[in-house]
Amino acid sequence: MTETRPKTVLVLCTGNSCRSQMAEVILNHDLAPQVRAISAGTRPQPKVADGAIAALQAAGLPTEGLHPKDVEAVIHEPIDLVVTVCDNARESCPVFPRPVPSLHLPFHDPHGEPLESFLRVRDDIRARLVPAVRAALGL
Numbered sequence: 029m030t031e032t033r034p035k036t037v038l039v040l041c042t043g044n045s046c047r048s049q050m051a052e053v054i055l056n057h058d059l060a061p062q063v064r065a066i067s068a069g070t071r072p073q074p075k076v077a078d079g080a081i082a083a084l085q086a087a088g089l090p091t092e093g094l095h096p097k098d099v100e101a102v103i104h105e106p107i108d109l110v111v112t113v114c115d116n117a118r119e120s121c122p123v124f125p126r127p128v129p130s131l132h133l134p135f136h137d138p139h140g141e142p143l144e145s146f147l148r149v150r151d152d153i154r155a156r157l158v159p160a161v162r163a164a165l166g167l
Contacts, residue, residue: 034064035108035165038128044069044096046080046146047113047135051153053089058158062167066105072096077139079146087150109164111157131164133157 037055041048048067055065076094084091110130114137135152138145161167 033106034060034062035167036106037063037065037109037111037161037165038099038102038105038107039065039067040070040099040110040112041067041114042070043073043139044098045073045075046077046137046139047149047153049076049080049094049096050084050146050150051111051113051135051157053084053091053094054150054154054158055161057089058154059162059167063161063165066097066102068097068099068102070099072098077146079138079141079143080150082143083146083150086147109161111161113153113157129164131160133160 039048039051039055044067048069052065052067055063059065073096076091076096081091081094107128110128112130112132113135115134133156135149136145138149
């Protein structure tokens with residue numbers, strides 16, 4: 029029996045502090061073990077937004093170890109799909125060492141808004157991004 033590695037999905041955003049972090053956790057939870065999601069930013073913020081952490085925890089999802097990462101740190105990973113979740117990241121999406129399929133699915137930026145906004149974006153990510161990634165990877 030051959031060991032098949034999970035498909036690696038890179039979720040890219042500008043700050044890597046809200047939407048891409050929530051998407052990483054949700055994809056890893058909902059599509060495990062077929063998908064390994066990682067996230068990064070084109071201009072990472074110093075920390076993950078408290079609202080994003082609270083929204084994930086409210087859904088019983090793990091948040092330990094989440095931290096913003098620069099896309100340069102993951103550019104040489106064996107990425108099967110790049111998902112941009114904000115328009116700015118799509119415009120400044122880096123050129124990868126090899127061609128990588130990409131998907132652009134923008135989500136509202138809840139940064140600085142009340143927790144309800146983060147909860148809505150979390151649910152929107154789960155409702156739209158999970159099936160889109162599943163379809164894009166043929167799972």
